[in-house]
Amino acid sequence: MKNSSMGQSKKIVTTVTYAALILGSLVMIFPFLWMILTSSKTVPESMQIPPTIFPAQITFENFTRVMESLPFVSLYWNTALMILFRVVCAVAFSSMAGYAFAKLQFKGKNLLFSIVLMQMMMPSQIFIIPQYQMVAKLGAANSIFALVFPGLVSAFGTFFLRQAYLGIPNEIGEAAYLDGCNQWQSFTKVMFPLTSSSVAALTVFTAVFAYGDLMWPLVVNSDLKMMTLSSGLATLRGQFTTNFPVLMAGSLLAMLPMVILYLFFQRQFIEGVAMTGGK
Amino acid sequence: MSNPKSGTVKLSAAAKREQNWGWLMVAPTIIGLVVLNVWPFIQTLYASFCEHLGFGHYRFLGIGNYTTMFKSPEFWKATWNTVYFCILTVPVGIFLALLVAILLNAKVKGKGFFRSVFFLPMVCAPAAITMVWRWIFNSDYGILNQMMGTSINWVTDSKVVMIACAVVAVWSAIGYDAVLLLSGLQNISKSYYEAAEIDGAGKITQFFHITLPMVSPTLFVVLIMRLMASMKVYDLIYMMVEDTNPALTSVQSLMYLFYRESFVASNRGYGSAIVIWTVFLIGIVTVIQFVGQKKWVNYEV
DSSP states (O other): HHHHHHHHHHHHHHHHHHHHHHHHHHHHHHHHHHHHHTTSSSSHHHSSSOOOOOOOSOOOOHHHHHHHHHHHHEEEEEHHHHHHHHHHHHHHHHHHHHHHHHHOOOOOHHHHHHHHHHHHHSSGGGGHHHHHHHHHHHTSSSSSSHGGGSSOOOOOHHHHHHHHHSOOOHHHHHHHHHHHHHHHHHHIIHHHHHHHHHHHHHHHHHHHHHHHHHHHHHHHOOOOGGGOOOHHHHHHHHSSSSSSHHHHHHHHHHHHHHHHHHSHHHHHHHHHHHHHOOO | OOOOOOTTTTTOOHHHHHHHHHHHHHHHHHHHHHIIHHHHHHHHHHHHHEEETTTTEEEEEEEEHHHHHHHHHHHHHHHHHHHHHHHHHHHHHHHHHHHHHHHHHHTTHHHHHHHHHHHGGGGGOHHHHHHHHHHHHHHTTOHHHHHTTTOOOOOOOOOTHHHHHHHHHHHHHHHHHHHHHHHHTSSHHHHHHHHHHHHTTHHHHHHHIIIIHHHHHHHHHHHHHHHHHHHTTHHHHHHHTTTTTTTTTHOHHHHHHHHHHISSSHHHHHHHHHHHHHHHHHHHHHHHHHHHHHHHHOOOO
């Protein structure tokens, strides 16, 4: 008697769990679905009342129109290069610094590390006006360099990779040292490869953050050809205030590369973010 | 590598080499941080006491920007909007994220699929996401009004525009927070639940006496992070509400005001004062959190 009622309540719990998860997933997916559907409707159809769900006739005109208004090839290229350089810089410099802070003894270590911690606690906007003025003074506005500039070094990356190196036992480095490696060799040949999962997490974190960032690219690159996908998309708002099929086509094009990467590397993305969480 | 702490008067040759390597390896990061962050911070602080004459030239002004700021209704409105945005998004967002995390932690099939779905907004640029929501919220043809049979001006009515922004913010962040909370939930040992089961404790008792206290450290991290991010909200509101929108002042956050003052109006001294104020506010909120956590965060394992 008791057992069957417990089995019953378990069944109810499972059903409710699935129902909630499916309902939640629908809420999460719907905006994406609606974007795709709208992007292939004609403008009159998008304004039809009551609205149609599926386009009566699939059109690609919205995509050609948005590509006429925005230089999408340049936007993809700029965004990709910005992400690439930011990731390379963050990984290379943060690995070096993270290793040194975790494993080496040197004068001023604590003071220098406190600079890292202080930067992490500050919101990036507090640096943005002087950073912009530096870029302007260098005559580097409207360039890839300008997009990369604030990401040349990463305090968060340094902190995060220092944790990774702290997790590696000292004996491993000492063994390499006894085998005749100098500090640099033991870092590059032995220690760095051991942090690969943390480096992957930092890569994902840096890439996703750089991709979504809006204020810096808006401020520093005003030339349409030098914008990123995010800032380029922002310029569409005023241009097509009511032409939502074109806006949806633009959003879809801007979203696509990262979503495709995500579909292939879901686990790495999610674990990367879970690992770097707390920032 | 296992040298005594530095600071001793004489270092051995090996220790000296190690020290040189240490300096060399932190040099790029430290030089970068000084140029990109430490010096800019000092400049921003200084600029907040200055008038911007254009093209990066400043004249010392004293506390003028701050007195102007504290007398400005637009500034106080932006401060309130920022706080209001946090009130609307943080508790609801974290509650829903915890709910999703608990659901994902249950024995369900397709867990990975659901997790990926909830996480999806995280990999999309906020600019693109907000564009889609503007369409959903559109007053004339938006699907939301069509489905509800209403004609609410979600994006232009000053009374509801913040709610629309809050919906987008919660929807965007839920998967990220849920993933963090899920990893906290997975760290709870199954033996606690088994023991509770034997004692005859129900699911609800188990939640309040095991799950919640055990996940509280993760919950605290998520709360701090979410609050900090919400205090400096900008991109979402910027994309949702443009300069010409009549509802702008009802939804403009501090960082949006900062952007407009610094880069549209080029009042960089005043803009600097706004950003200093925002950092100050974030600092206060964080300190309150750290004091408050002693009452509810459980660090005993």
